[in-house]
Amino acid sequence: MRPISSLAHLSPYRPVSSLDRIWDRPSEQHFKLDWNEASVPPSPRVYEAIVSFLSNSNHLNWYPELGSRSLAESLADYTNVPAAQILVTNGSDDALELVCKTFLDPGDAVLVPQPTYTHFLVYARSRGARIVDFFSRDIFSADIERLEAQVRGGQFKLVYLVSPNNPTGVVYTRDEVERLLIAAPTTLFIVDEAYHEFYGETVVELVNQYDNLVVTRTFSKCFAIAGLRMGYLCTSDYAVGELAKPFNPKSVNRLGQVAAQACLDDLPYYGWYVSEVDKARTFLTAELRRRGLSCYPTPANFMLVQVPEPTRFCALLAEEGVYIRDRSDLPRLPNFVRVTIPTLEQSEEVLRRVDLVLAQMRSSSTWPAPVGLSGLSACGLRACAARTGLNARRRQGPAQQQVQRHQHADHAAEDRPVDHHGLDLSAQAQQHPREHVGVAANQRPQVAADALHPEHLLDLDRVALKPDAEAARVAAAGAAVDLVVHDRLTEHPQAARHQRQRAPGAPAATPAPMTNATSSRSSLRLSSHCPSLLP
Numbered sequence: 001m002r003p004i005s006s007l008a009h010l011s012p013y014r015p016v017s018s019l020d021r022i023w024d025r026p027s028e029q030h031f032k033l034d035w036n037e038a039s040v041p042p043s044p045r046v047y048e049a050i051v052s053f054l055s056n057s058n059h060l061n062w063y064p065e066l067g068s069r070s071l072a073e074s075l076a077d078y079t080n081v082p083a084a085q086i087l088v089t090n091g092s093d094d095a096l097e098l099v100c101k102t103f104l105d106p107g108d109a110v111l112v113p114q115p116t117y118t119h120f121l122v123y124a125r126s127r128g129a130r131i132v133d134f135f136s137r138d139i140f141s142a143d144i145e146r147l148e149a150q151v152r153g154g155q156f157k158l159v160y161l162v163s164p165n166n167p168t169g170v171v172y173t174r175d176e177v178e179r180l181l182i183a184a185p186t187t188l189f190i191v192d193e194a195y196h197e198f199y200g201e202t203v204v205e206l207v208n209q210y211d212n213l214v215v216t217r218t219f220s221k222c223f224a225i226a227g228l229r230m231g232y233l234c235t236s237d238y239a240v241g242e243l244a245k246p247f248n249p250k251s252v253n254r255l256g257q258v259a260a261q262a263c264l265d266d267l268p269y270y271g272w273y274v275s276e277v278d279k280a281r282t283f284l285t286a287e288l289r290r291r292g293l294s295c296y297p298t299p300a301n302f303m304l305v306q307v308p309e310p311t312r313f314c315a316l317l318a319e320e321g322v323y324i325r326d327r328s329d330l331p332r333l334p335n336f337v338r339v340t341i342p343t344l345e346q347s348e349e350v351l352r353r354v355d356l357v358l359a360q361m362r363s364s365s366t367w368p369a370p371v372g373l374s375g376l377s378a379c380g381l382r383a384c385a386a387r388t389g390l391n392a393r394r395r396q397g398p399a400q401q402q403v404q405r406h407q408h409a410d411h412a413a414e415d416r417p418v419d420h421h422g423l424d425l426s427a428q429a430q431q432h433p434r435e436h437v438g439v440a441a442n443q444r445p446q447v448a449a450d451a452l453h454p455e456h457l458l459d460l461d462r463v464a465l466k467p468d469a470e471a472a473r474v475a476a477a478g479a480a481v482d483l484v485v486h487d488r489l490t491e492h493p494q495a496a497r498h499q500r501q502r503a504p505g506a507p508a509a510t511p512a513p514m515t516n517a518t519s520s521r522s523s524l525r526l527s528s529h530c531p532s533l534l535p
Helices: 019-024 044-055 066-079 092-103 119-126 144-151 174-183 204-208 237-243 254-264 267-290 310-319 344-361 378-387 398-411 460-465 468-488
Strands: 086-089 109-113 130-134 158-162 188-192 213-218 231-235 294-297 302-306 336-340
Touching: 044 254, 066 086, 066 231, 066 254, 086 092, 086 237, 092 119, 092 158, 092 188, 092 213, 092 231, 092 237, 109 119, 109 144, 119 130, 119 158, 144 174, 174 188, 174 204, 204 213, 204 231, 213 237, 231 237, 267 294, 267 302, 267 344, 310 336, 310 344
Parallel strands: 109 130, 109 158, 158 188, 188 213
Antiparallel strands: 086 231, 213 231, 294 302, 302 336
């Protein structure tokens, strides 16, 4: 008995999980930051809805609602895509597999920008497809011109794009995706928007204009119900008709349907969580850099950190109850680990445990000294960081203030140079988050990598490695440049963020159950990019 030929050389998807270690130490406080799950429980309404269902109708002996049509109607409001063009799936992985099952034949070429989410490769290869890797000249950039040139001509049956990409955070704007759709009209494009709620921008409405686009999403990340396996896809009338042929309408479990509906009924709760992640991202980026580590924040709920000994670093953190993912096994990510971003309050405890690990590893000569040992005071660093935009989250514009009022009402391929420590010292590596007030993500200024001298940046990593006098000079230079240079900089398109404060009266921990179920559902992201939730 032999399997199909396409499975002969296929390796199973076997990611490392921290669950066994967590379950073996039930009395300890753990921080599971390795799979990009939410670091908070789902909305209280999720629990209420499940308890209500089990207490009243129950009916677990019946099959779930076929096709999850009620949920699809709610998702239509949330996405602005007709319900008939939405398929609810058993997690977005199920949606990805369905697309491969429907459209890929043995020998078809599939283009995949790398590094990216690797489970998709299993689905494509299981169909006998041939994977063609695409590497940007800078892995933290989409390199859209070269990508467009690569897909033009229609030699690829399918192109897989993750936006924001896991793990690099690269995003593909609406204009960029539309360029690709036009350049290769016979190629099917998947845009995986698993982290859409954190990023806030989307290409989903393009499915109403182009037949060759599928957008997949999940409830496993921001919505915090990964254990219930809920996802969905949006696509054109033509594509959904083809996808419906092998689609199993009873594959989504009943409790998942109930929970996902409850998530959509409490968007303000998830708006609070996104805001917490934003603040924690800024805090962790600044603090880890101050400790001599190179950080690459993304618009999703994770960041990349470059460390000299990633395997040992992850193992020691696991001993302290903090679980992160070693990504140095992926192409062009040497010495990188990926860290899921928790809430701001959780970040402070995580950082304390990171310090314990760093103290153990500082004895190795491969580790740089923290910034505080260079002679530049922590107070001075915070002042410089504020001037260069690291504390930009404290500034608010009218759009953010409007969002707060709404929330309050509802809640009442080229390696960059590295130094001898293995730390990236290029100008592009310095991901200082800052606000781009009044500038949409697809309108940010594009500055060539060599257009700005590295000295224009307040390079905290370089400060950490320089003698006292030189450290003070670099800090002074950064302070003199102030925000003028940083307003011109293009770090990575995905790193520029509209930061938001928690709404007045919103809780510091898990909020109390909501009572207002009438929230608008056009987009979760509470920012000026998505004003649909504004009053």
